Amino acid sequence: MPRAKVQRKSTAIDMTAMCDVSFLLLTFFILTATARQPDPLEVTIPTSTYKFKVPDVDIAILSIGKGKVFYEVVGKDVKMATLDKMGERYNIKFTPEQRERFGVIGAFGVPMANLPGFIDMSGDERSKYLDASIGIPTDSVNNQLSEWLLQSRNSVAELHQTQMRVTLRGDGQEEYSVVKKIIAILQKQKINKFSLITSTE
Template identity: 40%
Template sequence: MSRAKIKKKNMFIDMTAMSDVTVLLLTFFMLTASFVKKEPVQVVTPASISEIKIPETNIMSILVDPGGRIFMSLDKQNDMAATLEAMGKEYGLTFTPQEIKKFSLFPTFGVPMKNMKSFLALSTEQQDRILKDQGIPCDSIDNQFKAWVRNARAINHDLRIAIKADQQTPYAVIKKVMNSLQDLKENRYNLITSLKSSPEE
C-alpha cells in the first residue's frame, strides 16, 4: 500500500521589521556612546561604594600611575591651547600656532616643559611610545604640576578636578599631589574609583 506524499510548502518570513529594529538600535548606541579617552598608562582604580558621577564638562583629569608619574588632560581644546601658552610664558618658551594646535588635540599630556617642544615635533606614534615614560614633575625643586593646575584654573575658573590613580600607587605620591593642590587652595576634587557592591546588612 503506497503512502500519500505530503507536499511541502515553502515558508516565507518577512524580516523587514527585524532589520528596521536592528538599524534603529545600532543608530541609538552610536549616538549615545561616549568615547574612552586614550591614556598613556593603564591604571586599576581602587574600589568604593560611592555612586557620585563626575561631570562631563569642565574637567581637569589628573592621572597617576603606580610609578608615581603624573599626566593631565583638559576636556576643552581652547583651554588646552591657552594653558600651554600661559605655561610657555612662565617657563620662557614660545610655541608656534602649529605646536599649540597639535597640543590642543592631545587626549592626555605629561612631559617636562624642557622637553615639550621636542615632544611636539615627534609623530603621534613616537609620542605614544615615549609618553608613558615621561610625566609632569611634581617635586619641591620644580613643581610643574602645580604650575599646570594654576594656569589651567586661571584660564577656566569652572574647572573641576578629578584624580585617577592606580590602587598600587604609593600613598606618598598621592599625598604629594594633594599637597600641591592644597597649596593652590584647591581643596575640592573627585577621586575616581571603580564601583563595588555595598556590603549586605
C-alpha cells in the first residue's frame, strides 16, 4: 500500500510584533540620549596608558589651548545655580529664559560682561564667537576663572551635598606656563586633586 504524501507548505513568520518592539526600542534610545556638545576649542590631548572613566556628574572641565581657557560644569541645576551666584557677584541680572538656555550650553569661554549676549546667540553664532573669543579671564586683576570655580563648588555642595571634581583637558602642545597658571588657581582654592583627560595610547 503506497504511503500518502504529505504536502509541503512554506512556513510564514509574522514579523509585526518584532517590528513594533524594534521601533519602541529605537524611540526609547533616541528620546533618552543626550546630545554631545561640540567642543569650542580644538585640543589635541596627550596620550596615556592609564585608564580611568571620568564621572558624568558633579564635575567641572577646564579646556586649555591656544593660551585660552574654556569652562564647563556638568548638570543643568548646577549650571543655573552657578549662573545666579555669578550674576550676584558681578551685578548682572539674567532673565529666566537666559537661565534656561545657559543650563543646556556646554563649554564656554567669555568674560562675564559678554555672557548675557553670548547666551542669547544661536548655536552657530556661539561657535563663531568662541573661535575669536579670548576665553575666560585668568589674570591676577580680573580672575573670573577662580570665581567660576568657587561658585560652582558652592552650588554642587548646596544642591548635591558633595565635593565637585575638577578635570583638566589641556592641549599637548600648550605652553607650560599657561597650564602652570591654571594649576596655581586651583591650588589657591585648595584644589590639590584633579584629573587630566588623555587619549588612550
